[in-house]
Amino acid sequence: MAIRLNKDVDMVARIKEGLLKRGGYCPCRLERSDDNKCICKEFREQIADPNYEGYCHCMLYYKEK
Secondary structure: OEEEEOOOHHHHHHHHHHHHHOOOEOOOOOOOOHHHEOOOHHHHHHHHOOOOOEEOOOOOEEEEO
16 A cells, blocks of 8 residues: 555645635645645545545545555
């Protein structure tokens, strides 16, 4: 298993800019809660799932099996 950044460097730059503007909270979600602080709860749960392979909600990270 490996976690990597999206290969699209422009997308990564835009998402990281959004994270900076929002204090580390996912720029794709309206609510500022601990669940939406990057790396969000949803993706942490997907990381824990041995069968999951794919992107996080905002497509910044990718989990490979």
